[in-house]
Amino acid sequence: MYVIPLLGIPPQVLFGQLLLGLINGAFYAMLSLGLAVIFGLLNIINFAHGALYMMGAFCAYFLLNVLGIGYWPALIVAPIMVGIFGMILERTMLQWLSGLDHLYGLLLTFGIALIVQGVFQNYFGSSGLPYAIPDELKGGMNLGFMFLPIYRGWVVVFSLIVCLLTWFLIERTRLGANLRAATENPTLVRAFGINVPRMITLTYGLGVGLAALAGVLSAPINQVRPLMGADLIIVVFAVVVIGGMGSIMGSIITGFALGIIEGLTKYFYPEASNTVVFVLMVLVLLVKPSGLTGRAT
Amino acid sequence: MRLHGISALLAATALASGFAMSASAETIKLGVLNDQSGVYTDLSGPGGVDAVRMAVEDAGGAINGNKIEIVSADHQNKPDVGTSVARQWYDQDHVDAIFDIPNSGVALAVQEVAREKHKIVIFSGPASSDLTGAKCSPVGIQWTYDTYGLAKGTGAAVTKAGGDTWFFLTADYAFGQALERDTAAVVTANGGKVLGEVRTPLASPDFSSFLLQAQASKAKIIGLANAGGDTVTSIKQAAEFGITSGGQKLAGLLVFLSDINSIGLKTAQGLELTESFYWDLNDETRAFSKRFFERNKKEPTMVQAGLYGAAKHYLEAVKTSGSTDADKVMAAMRANPVNDFMTKNGKVREDGKVVRDMYLFEVKKPEESKGPWDYYKLIRQIPAAEVTRPIEESACSLVKKG
Missing domain, CATH: 3.40.50.2300 (Response regulator)
Structure with a gap:
């Protein structure tokens, strides 16, 4: 068989790396989506996002090992539980910071993240706990150019659906319209009889729930580790910045795109795979400071 | 000129007191520097600090009336953090020896600080064989294993x-x-x-x-x-x-x-x-591990077990040499065979490598x-x-x- 090398590498290797990039991109997209929702609608830079993602994974672990509740229910239950935790955070702490400089929210959520991670690390160490792939999604398919674990395929499809649903909810429904109006002009929206503070709390809960959902999805792939979010959150912030702060579709597309670029870097120059996202961020900020899809304010 | 004379005198007294540690009651200070929050926490981390603490307790907490103290810090896997902690410990906090330092990058950097200050460093966590190869030091020991x-x-x-x-x-x-x-x-x-x-x-x-x-x-x-x-x-x-x-x-x-x-x-x-160690090898390893488990709720890794042995051997050398001076203690550590629950007839070689099965x-x-x-x-x-x-x-x- 004669194979034409593409960019100097055989196509099966290239496809393999592209697909893996897409899988990692799915996590970036889901996490940055939650961040974008929270920033776009609440103006909070939520540094606790990584810790909440980690809590989602731990929640799935406990549901399985303490209560015997498996993966599928955990996909719904864990985001709700962590979402409620998020809403309590918003009610008791974050809401007092609205109207203040972004920096206050950033510091508060960063502090919360450190505390949550510290507590988990104290009890569960750093190496993490194993979470098995659900039986229905075990095994893999041979695609010819690579062996695709079914679970990874599921992650890409599922997170794509969740991302598009979230986008639809916020950009195309009446509820989303109210929400966006409430951020533009809370006083006016309140005058229409809409409970704005409650709406904001629910939105924060939604963003947090998305993080927890990504956590549950990643539990079978990565170890359930206290620092799993801390490792990811900085990259995810770069994704949000590149995509344009607060832009929903921007963060989805950038998430997937950066996953792919990172995947290719892992092949061509693996040493740089940790930094390529930040190099891109610098380049984008130099050319278009508001991000690829952001509007200048 | 006079000022010069006084500071020289001060320096001389300081030096003298360092040598004559057994004469007056001083503290012997051990520093444990490792990863307490990152990827290498579980293989050493707080458990490693506790292993050193166990060795100190077993030595009775004091040698010749000099109290033994332990300090610990997180190097965060960053060589700059590791070296600045090491400098402060050696210079200001009067730490006599630093232990552990998983992450060879940090370990190689601290090796240079220890060489410059002429103070002892005993590695249990890091693996790079360069620590006792091209980058070896007269005051550095690689205790547990190497690449x-x-x-x-x-x-x-x-x-x-x-x-x-x-x-x-x-x-x-x-x-x-x-x-x-x-x-x-x-x-x-x-x-x-x-x-x-x-x-x-x-x-x-x-x-x-x-x-x-x-x-x-x-x-x-x-x-x-x-x-x-x-x-x-x-x-x-x-x-x-x-x-x-x-x-x-x-x-x-x-x-x-x-x-x-x-x-x-x-x-x-x-x-x-x-x-170089597994808790369930023989009665001796099981006995140590049982004690460790009761305190830490997990079995010790080889790095943690090695830290106990390293601290024990160091303290014994301080006792036999009657000093915390780096050269004297190093000489005693090289002269004494290493024997504990983990190591049988081990030897600290001239390049700093501990010869062990x-x-x-x-x-x-x-x-x-x-x-x-x-x-x-x-x-x-x-x-x-x-x-x-x-x-x-x-x-x-x-x-x-x-």
Whole structure:
């Protein structure tokens, strides 16, 4: 068989790396989506996002090992539980910071993240706990150019659906319209009889729930580790910045795109795979400071 | 001029008091510097600090009326953090010896600080054989293991068993590169071939890309020249991507008990690995481990067990030499044989390497394991001569070539 090398590498290797990039991109997209929702609608830079993602994974672990509740229910239950935790955070702490400089929210959520991670690390160490792939999604398919674990395929499809649903909810429904109006002009929206503070709390809960959902999805792939979010959150912030702060579709597309670029870097120059996202961020900020899809304010 | 005289006098008194420590009641200060929040926390971390504490308690908390104190710090796997802590400990806090320092990058940096200050540093966590090779120091000891021994243990065993083509996944810093280099040498010496390698950034959350490259190389053995969280992730994801079921075998070149605990036997079974300690080797190791377990709720890793032995040996040397002066203590540590629950007739060599036996283990199948922490089957005790770099091959400048 004669194979034409593409960019100097055989196509099966290239496809393999592209697909893996897409899988990692799915996590970036889901996490940055939650961040974008929270920033776009609440103006909070939520540094606790990584810790909440980690809590989602731990929640799935406990549901399985303490209560015997498996993966599928955990996909719904864990985001709700962590979402409620998020809403309590918003009610008791974050809401007092609205109207203040972004920096206050950033510091508060960063502090919360450190505390949550510290507590988990104290009890569960750093190496993490194993979470098995659900039986229905075990095994893999041979695609010819690579062996695709079914679970990874599921992650890409599922997170794509969740991302598009979230986008639809916020950009195309009446509820989303109210929400966006409430951020533009809370006083006016309140005058229409809409409970704005409650709406904001629910939105924060939604963003947090998305993080927890990504956590549950990643539990079978990565170890359930206290620092799993801390490792990811900085990259995810770069994704949000590149995509344009607060832009929903921007963060989805950038998430997937950066996953792919990172995947290719892992092949061509693996040493740089940790930094390529930040190099891109610098380049984008130099050319278009508001991000690829952001509007200048 | 007068000022000069006074400061010289002050310096002289300070120096004198350092030597004559047994005359007045001073504190002997041990510093434990390791990773307390990152990928290497579980293999040493707070448990490592506690192992040193156990050694101090067993020494009665004091030597010749001088109280023993322990300080500890997190180097965050950053050489700059590690060196600034070491400088402060040696200069301002009067720490007499620093212990552990997992992460060879940080360890190599602290080795230089210790050399400059002429204070003792005893490594249990870091693996790079350069610490007792090209970068050796008259005041540095590598206690528990090194990349040379790991390569000789696992590398030789796997190559001889037919794994004659290798592809390395290498952690991209001092440790991984040393481990890859030492293992590649052993593989080639045993008639094997290295087909390629990929350098992976420390603490990568995803190894699938790298594993795919290893798979494409068609090498029989994928050598994991990484440690801690990186090893866990790569073993787990290799299983996920069907690499192990596709006929390629993994060789974990540095695997700690804590890693196996985290991966689970189902995924880790059959893996061969080299360590210098396992809790369930004999009555003595079990007795120590029982004590350790009661305090830390987990069995000790070799790094933690090594820290106990290192602190014990250091304190005994302080006692016999009646001093905390680096040269005197080093001389006593070299003169005394190392004997504890883990080490039998060990020896601190002139290049700083502790000569000790190592063990080749295989990870048990889930059905062979009697419960938590029952993970290893002993395949072979490897005599020290096999797993220690011969002194005549040493690149260490302290070794007199004759």
